[in-house]
Amino acid sequence: MKKIGLIVNPIAGMGGKVGLKGTDGTHILDKAIRLGAIPEAPAKTIKALEKLLPVRDRLLIVTCSGNMGQEEAENLGFQTKIVYKPKKTITDSNDTKLAAKKIKEEEVELLLFVGGDGTARDVYESVGNRQLVLGIPAGVKIHSPVYANTPEKAGELALLCVMGKNIAVREEEVVDIDEEAFRRDMVRTQLYGYLKVPVDKKFMQNKKAPTPLGEEATQKAIALDIVDHMEKEICYIIGPGTTTRAIMQALRLPYTLLGVDVVMNRKIMKKDASESDLLNYVNQYPSKLILTPTGGQGYLLGRGNQQISGDVIKKVGKENIIIVSTNSKIIELRGKPLLVYTGDKKVDEMLKGYYRVKVGYGMEVMYRVEGE
């Protein structure tokens, strides 16, 4: 019998229809309920689970009691195993975290979670990138590409996973925006981590290209270009992201995915460097800074890499910034510029302009960088 995990964040999406732009925090939830919000998540969960009905008899859904998954699964006649019971009727982010941890221990093939960016963050905190997961979209804010486009699509993908078909695995970003800023119509995303999600090979871009280079292969090609052209006695500051991680992997060095690492003469100088570490290095050595856009909106700086401060950048120099990105990320921007937000207006202004973005071995795209 195959096992699939299910966590429903029952309040996800409730802020949306009453114009509250998110449901993070209990006072906002109270307000939403007062404004007449009704739960969105159950119907969306059912839409996804319906796609799994063809394999119902071969499937055990590992979930939480009540409105966190049990009700939807059992309504459709699925067998369930309850591994987490929330203590209160109105659940919060802690419940999602505890449930995700419990479900992971059950060694499920795939953990489905229903919610928005906040839910994705909670799941990430508990399972990291060690568990295959997939989001069913129900939240108000969905910027993290760990969610399928629709609940139905999530169900279809889950079915393919259960049947062991056509699935590739990709690491996608968990990003969230600052809800307070969002309510003031400012969109500020922040990168929190990466979740492992299934991708239907059918929908992968390069399937008919003569040389099908997937995301990972492209990252490797970019990394080889960087590594082949690394200069001696230069201090390389490697920013966070999966594309920059490939450089560390090509160098066979330890790395941090979300942190900033420092490399010189192909040796690791500092893992997960702080701003003061970086200042220390850039004051001692000529340096280059390798960045990749993160955080869902094409942010190069200021979203998850605040260590790379205005002072660090001033010392490194604009001409020593190397930007790397897979082509698919550039395409997703749809002409919108890459963004920088260092908190230092002068530095942001200085960083504006056209850059050569490395998109493959010996391949670059001219792309515009702007301040926030």
Added chain:
Amino acid sequence: MKRISRDHKVRNFHQAKWDEPIIFELSNEGERGILVPEAEEEIVKVVGDGVSKIPESMKREKLPNLPEINQKRVLMHYLRLSQETLGGDLNIEIGQGTCTMKYNPKINEYIARMPEMTELHPLQDESTVQGILEIIYKTDLCMREISGMDQFTFQPGGGSQAIFTMASIVRKYHREHGEENQRDEIITTVYSHPSDAAAPATKGYKVITIMPDEEGYPDYEAFKNAVSERTAAFFVANPEDTGVFNPRIKEFTDLVRKAGGLNCYDQANANGLLGVTRAKEAGFDMCFFNLHKTFSTPHGCGGPGGGALGVVKELIDYLPKPIVGFKDGKYFLNYDLDKSIGKVRLFNGVPQTVLKAYAWIMSLGAEGLYEVAKVAVLNNNYLFKKLLEHKGVDAPYIRGKQRVEQVRYTLEKLAEDTGISTEDIARRVMDFGMHYWTSHHPYYVPEPITLEPTETPSKEDLDEYIRTLHHIFDEAYENPEIIKNAPHRSTIHKIDESSFDDPEKWAPTWRVYLRKTEEE
């Protein structure tokens, strides 16, 4: 499932299905198509038995694993396969955008198959092949007139090989000028053909790509930032595959020239420009045309194709050898090119393709070529207007302006509304005896369709194509299931594409197929 709506006048088509095995599976030991007679005694006396002179080391130990089949079965095999394809002469060939799939006049095929052409050998003495040399020479003169260049070669076998030839000339040119190591970059644009990046990359160049600005023109500011003393050349198509013509092209080429680079024009999209604009006035040092596109000789499998590559005076010496010259009333093969890059193909290219192109040009004359361009642009803009009338269909860039000879459309809205992708629709179009191509990968225009009608289709043909697409777009909104499961009337039905990117599942030859299936 709902019945297929027949309110629209769409074709009631059904593709043949023969379930035909591949030819290796048809082999029967001992069966044969032809028995080659023994050589007569007198011949053997003069030339020997034809086998014993082959060195031992070159002789096969085993017979080649060729299928053994009788003639009739071979004929049936290929006729059946031909019925399972959607040939350019059968369908309203509009959907293969950028490929300029125009009518290939059959009389030109007849001319190319005359023994006066087919019995020629490329090693014959020049004095015995004056006719074909004259035709190559005169086609060169026509191409010079069309482009403003000073000399053409017909050696490249197609567009990509012509781009490769241009990249080879670029490298040799900078070597001659002592700048080969310094100039290691070429610049191209995102909507130029992928070979404009790929072919120079095979010559060792770093490739810098310019993205479009909001209007779809190559971003001039980005371009200015890309050009430097490291620029070896600029490779670009204009119009690009969006059908958008860059009117500032001269500013781009001037910038490259000032920086010391060469300008190379990919004229695969030339069909709307014949008699309208020329490579020379746009500031290019080289350009190429595809004879199998703009100049009506058939494509690829129906080909072979031909890449006509032209250069300005200063670069003639770099061309592949030989080129055809004319002196003292005689045509001759000119090997006297002291900076030549060498050869890119055997002998002198594909002369029968040049012959067909020459016949086509001469049948039209200068006014006729201009008429071709006008009708191709008119057809394209009629199709453009009609398709955009349908909900969910759009085309990014230069709103309210005409396109040249093709358009890259987007079905992004339709896909959002209905969940039907352009690839789903591309399969459904097969049910009506037509097809379309989406775009090169990766898709910069989401959910793309690229259509190029050329001057060939009549208004009735265009209307049928438009009706068919509108019918399918309606289905997307009203009965999406029929599209999701398409094609219904084709040789094969929807196939599982998941193995397309898995090298383990590829069998490029029969031997590989046997090995991989035996392992299973």
